[in-house]
Amino acid sequence: xxxxxxxxxxxxxxxxxxxxxxxxxxxxxxxxxxxxxxxxxxxxxxxxxxxxxxxxxxxxxxxxxxxxxxxxxxxxxxxxxxxxxxxxxxxxxxxxxxxxxxxxxxxxxxxxxxxxxxxxxxxxxxxxxxxxxxxxxxxxxxxxxxxxxxxxxxxxxxxxxxxxxxxxxxxxxxxxxxxxxxxxxxxxxxxxxxxxxxxxxxxxxxxxxxxxxxxxxxxxxxxxxxxxxxxxxxxxxxxxxxxxxxxxxxxxxxxxxxxxxxxxxxxxxxxxxxxxxxxxxxxxxxxxxxxxxxxxxxxxxxxxxx
Amino acid sequence: xxxxxxxxxxxxxxxxxxxxxxxxxxxxxxxxxxxxxxxxxxxxxxxxxxxxxxxxxxxxxxxxxxxxxxxxxxxxxxxxxxxxxxxxxxxxxxxxxxxxxxxxxxxxxxxxxxxxxxxxxxxxxxxxxxxxxxxxxxxxxxxxxxxxxxxxxxxxxxxxxxxxxxxxxxxxxxxxxxxxxxxxxxxxxxxxxxxxxxxxxxxxxxxxxxxxxxxxxxxxxxxxxxxxxxxxxxxxxxxxxxxxxxxxxxxxxxxxxxxxxxxxxxxxxxxxxxxxxxxxxxxxxxxxxxxxxxxxxxxxx
Numbered sequence: 001x002x003x004x005x006x007x008x009x010x011x012x013x014x015x016x017x018x019x020x021x022x023x024x025x026x027x028x029x030x031x032x033x034x035x036x037x038x039x040x041x042x043x044x045x046x047x048x049x050x051x052x053x054x055x056x057x058x059x060x061x062x063x064x065x066x067x068x069x070x071x072x073x074x075x076x077x078x079x080x081x082x083x084x085x086x087x088x089x090x091x092x093x094x095x096x097x098x099x100x101x102x103x104x105x106x107x108x109x110x111x112x113x114x115x116x117x118x119x120x121x122x123x124x125x126x127x128x129x130x131x132x133x134x135x136x137x138x139x140x141x142x143x144x145x146x147x148x149x150x151x152x153x154x155x156x157x158x159x160x161x162x163x164x165x166x167x168x169x170x171x172x173x174x175x176x177x178x179x180x181x182x183x184x185x186x187x188x189x190x191x192x193x194x195x196x197x198x199x200x201x202x203x204x205x206x207x208x209x210x211x212x213x214x215x216x217x218x219x220x221x222x223x224x225x226x227x228x229x230x231x232x233x234x235x236x237x238x239x240x241x242x243x244x245x246x247x248x249x250x251x252x253x254x255x256x257x258x259x260x261x262x263x264x265x266x267x268x269x270x271x272x273x274x275x276x277x278x279x280x281x282x283x284x285x286x287x288x289x290x291x292x293x294x295x296x297x298x299x300x301x302x303x304x305x306x
Numbered sequence: 307x308x309x310x311x312x313x314x315x316x317x318x319x320x321x322x323x324x325x326x327x328x329x330x331x332x333x334x335x336x337x338x339x340x341x342x343x344x345x346x347x348x349x350x351x352x353x354x355x356x357x358x359x360x361x362x363x364x365x366x367x368x369x370x371x372x373x374x375x376x377x378x379x380x381x382x383x384x385x386x387x388x389x390x391x392x393x394x395x396x397x398x399x400x401x402x403x404x405x406x407x408x409x410x411x412x413x414x415x416x417x418x419x420x421x422x423x424x425x426x427x428x429x430x431x432x433x434x435x436x437x438x439x440x441x442x443x444x445x446x447x448x449x450x451x452x453x454x455x456x457x458x459x460x461x462x463x464x465x466x467x468x469x470x471x472x473x474x475x476x477x478x479x480x481x482x483x484x485x486x487x488x489x490x491x492x493x494x495x496x497x498x499x500x501x502x503x504x505x506x507x508x509x510x511x512x513x514x515x516x517x518x519x520x521x522x523x524x525x526x527x528x529x530x531x532x533x534x535x536x537x538x539x540x541x542x543x544x545x546x547x548x549x550x551x552x553x554x555x556x557x558x559x560x561x562x563x564x565x566x567x568x569x570x571x572x573x574x575x576x577x578x579x580x581x582x583x584x585x586x587x588x589x590x591x592x593x594x595x596x597x598x599x600x601x602x603x604x605x606x607x
Contacts, residue, residue, distance in 0.1 A: 011444070015441065015444045015445045015448060016445075018444075019448060026458060027461055029461060136590055136591070137587070139590055140533065140586040140587035141579075142537045142579070142582055142586075145560065145575075148560065148563075148564065152570070157570065243453055244453050246456060247544060250545065261453070270461075273457060277449065284449070288448070
């Protein structure tokens with residue numbers, strides 16, 4: 001187990017190294033970020049001053065070493081506009097994003113899991129077709145458009161819900177549905193295939209042969225085991241939603257990480273953009289590492305195969 | 307024409323008809339996806355013939371935010387209404403389909419070619435090449451696709467062809483993973499071993515023996531990627547880092563319509579979104595159909 005953990009951690013570190021190199025290179029891909037950030041008509045002398053202040057006049061390897069140092073110390077550089085460390089800004093917004101992501105996870109559970117179970121238990125029935133339709137629409141209807149349509153229907157026409165901002169549950173419903181929509185479809189498909197696999201197994205046949213009622217077989221025996229991959233996916237999804245809800249947060253004026261990224265783009269605040277992208281990548285590498293280690297802990301087959 | 311020159315043509319015809327037979331074209335066509343995709347492609351191709359107005363210029367004499375013709379205040383002049391510059395929504399929708407089609411198809415092609423090539427190299431060559439490619443794949447997969455795309459678009463600058471390259475760079479990783487996995491098992495098969503013994507070069511083995519055998523997976527993945535790429539392009543354009551104005555794209559039309567949502571100007575939001583939804587739905591259905599046709603193992607999934 002220790003060996004597995006060391007190897008897996010090393011992989012994660014290599015992944016982070018490549019990630020930081022990628023981000024570092026992309027920022028400098030089109031010349032230098034200062035030219036990209038500058039207002040039109042800025043003086044060359046001012047640009048040079050900014051370059052010097054940001055250390056962009058130094059050789060690339062030195063700059064990269066600096067970037068890595070910033071990542072390791074956890075500050076990730078300083079935002080241009082806020083004049084604060086990027087990580088401080090990020091963790092200020094994190095609770096808001098977490099609130100939205102948790103609500104979206106709840107929505108995706110409420111839609112995905114019951115529909116997934118029903119379509120697995122009644123394969124090729126009407127229920128299964130409803131499930132397949134939801135899964136298909138989840139992929140085809142962009143979440144942000146769903147959000148816009150909901151604003152139109154529930155805020156403008158029916159005047160039931162506020163259009164934007166943060167507050168009680170009324171503010172949370174629409175962004176959570178818009179964000180959770182896509183993930184509901186992926187949970188549905190995984191629940192269905194996972195349930196199908198479990199339902200075909202020997203111990204379920206035995207439980208049925210014992211004469212247990214169908215409901216007990218499904219709820220107690222099958223669902224519990226089918227849930228493991230589903231919960232894993234939900235955990236990874238949660239971390240993705242924390243970082244990737246850019247458009248939804250913009251549409252609903254939700255002060256989360258996604259909107260911070262959006263502000264960074266429009267204020268041409270490249271240290272902020274670069275830092276948020278790096279933090280997002282780091283969080284996802286970390287959750288993947290945790291999932292892998294937990295799986296290896298539960299299942300010896302995983303940690304023993306190379 | 308002599309018999310000898312006809313020979314290869316005849317065998318080519320036979321191959322094609324065998325391929326068509328396998329796809330069972332003509333017997334059970336995927337009617338719904340074709341009913342959406344064929345008009346979509348035709349509209350995109352002949353946009354300049356079909357569109358009633360120039361999509362980037364105001365309609366002379368029209369007001370801003372005119373509703374569609376059937377709504378009170380609408381007129382037959384602008385069938386689906388006008389936008390904030392009194393431009394024709396229908397014409398912009400028609401020209402916008404071009405962007406979605408071009409970015410969707412070429413972005414998928416870029417992603418598919420990079421991913422398939424790297425996947426085959428990683429799987430067949432192995433060793434440090436495999437390690438390098440797969441570690442980069444892992445690292446790039448760690449970024450949420452949309453965040454990565456926004457980041458690249460911000461740094462590279464907006465234009466339609468930049469978006470194509472950016473989306474190709476974001477989505478190739480999925481292909482690389484899948485194709486590498488397939489090649490790992492293909493590599494052990496007898497026909498590859500025999501080709502190696504016969505002295506075929508690595509390049510030849512990859513191109514003649516491996517590539518044809520992974521094409522099915524690439525096609526299935528591609529059919530599922532097109533929709534994802536179309537939505538990603540719309541998202542980037544919506545955020546203002548995609549196709550730059552005044553070129554009409556469905557995503558930027560949604561962004562234009564957003565400010566007027568509060569006063570109930572629904573046509574600016576509903577139509578472009580419906581366009582995206584229908585096209586992506588059709589590509590997904592086509593993908594499902596392809597998967598079932600090309601991969602018998604998936605048939606009962």
